[in-house]
Amino acid sequence: MAVSPTHRLQDQVVIVTGAGSGIGRAGALAFAHAGAHVLAVGRRADALRQTAAGHSGIAVLPADITGEGAPQAVVDAAVERWGRLDVLVNNAGATTVMPLADADAQRIGDLFALNVTAPSLLARAALPYLRAGRGAIVNISSTFGHRPLPGAAHYAASKAALEQLTRSWALELAPGGIRVNALAPGPTESEALAAAGLPDAVVEQIKQEETARIPLRRRGTHEEVATWIVHLADPAATWITGQILTVDGGLELT
Numbered sequence: 024m025a026v027s028p029t030h031r032l033q034d035q036v037v038i039v040t041g042a043g044s045g046i047g048r049a050g051a052l053a054f055a056h057a058g059a060h061v062l063a064v065g066r067r068a069d070a071l072r073q074t075a076a077g078h079s080g081i082a083v084l085p086a087d088i089t090g091e092g093a094p095q096a097v098v099d100a101a102v103e104r105w106g107r108l109d110v111l112v113n114n115a116g117a118t119t120v121m122p123l124a125d126a127d128a129q130r131i132g133d134l135f136a137l138n139v140t141a142p143s144l145l146a147r148a149a150l151p152y153l154r155a156g157r158g159a160i161v162n163i164s165s166t167f168g169h170r171p172l173p174g175a176a177h178y179a180a181s182k183a184a185l186e187q188l189t190r191s192w193a194l195e196l197a198p199g200g201i202r203v204n205a206l207a208p209g210p211t212e213s214e215a216l217a218a219a220g221l222p223d224a225v226v227e228q229i230k231q232e233e234t235a236r237i238p239l240r241r242r243g244t245h246e247e248v249a250t251w252i253v254h255l256a257d258p259a260a261t262w263i264t265g266q267i268l269t270v271d272g273g274l275e276l277t
């Protein structure tokens with residue numbers, strides 16, 4: 024008899040960073056609907072509470088994951104609450120529009136602290152628990168983790184780093200039964216562009232240009248991305264590790 028993903032994720036413990044909006048919120052809800060206990064992490068407590076209002080299986084932890092000691096505190100919070108940790112979803116991330124002529128050490132450092140260092144330290148803190156339960160890590164990259172992005176090269180570079188961490192950790196952790204995969208979404212509706220500080224008119228222009236380039240002629244929804252985060256984390260995906268799954272309406276082919 025086929026077993027549905029719902030049964031396999033029942034009572035598993037999942038951390039989702041950046042769960043107060045966009046892809047992270049949809050991911051937290053998707054895991055909770057599949058029966059998992061979810062710790063939703065992000066800086067804005069009110070945004071996290073809105074996520075948690077969508078399902079009783081979601082608990083919140085307001086935290087800046089780039090803060091000193093924060094990655095360990097996030098993992099400790101999940102383990103103290105539920106006694107185990109099965110899945111780490113490194114979703115929190117940011118975009119920085121920064122042509123080379125404007126390259127700035129502080130901005131580069133901040134971007135890599137969030138997109139590369141924090142996921143690394145979260146994964147390190149999660150390691151003993153993932154080993155104990157033969158768990159999984161899902162890193163959220165971007166189609167620009169393996170495509171050039173003029174004008175935002177450091178964002179692309181930070182996601183390329185995350186993809187290489189994914190492949191390297193997959194090999195490093197395979198002997199312990201831990202699977203490590205990444206999802207590379209194409210342009211998806213979210214607050215990311217606005218969060219990058221771009222004016223509304225510019226955000227709208229970027230969205231229209233992206234839509235025109237996507238073969239399926241629309242940007243993705245959070246749910247269309249979240250469903251694949253859950254699939255990669257699903258214990259049934261037992262023989263998939265080190266993969267970067269692109270979910271982008273066909274953009275990769277253009």
Ligand SMILES: NC(=O)c1ccc[n+]([C@@H]2O[C@H](COP(=O)([O-])OP(=O)(O)OC[C@H]3O[C@@H](n4cnc5c(N)ncnc54)[C@H](OP(=O)(O)O)[C@@H]3O)[C@@H](O)[C@H]2O)c1
Pocket residue numbers: 040041042043044045046047064065066067068070086087088089114115116117118137163164165166207208209210211212213214215216218
């Ligand atoms: N939307 C797209 O088109 C797209 C495409 C490819 C890849 N992605 C990737 O998908 C992921 C999710 O992005 P999204 O589109 O859903 O954008 P989003 O709505 O801006 O989500 C990013 C989340 O990260 C959280 N966050 C930011 N800095 C943080 C910090 N220091 N500590 C803890 N949480 C932090 C934010 O919450 P707080 O501000 O409350 O902390 C926010 O909820 C990102 O890694 C992004 O690069 C997005």
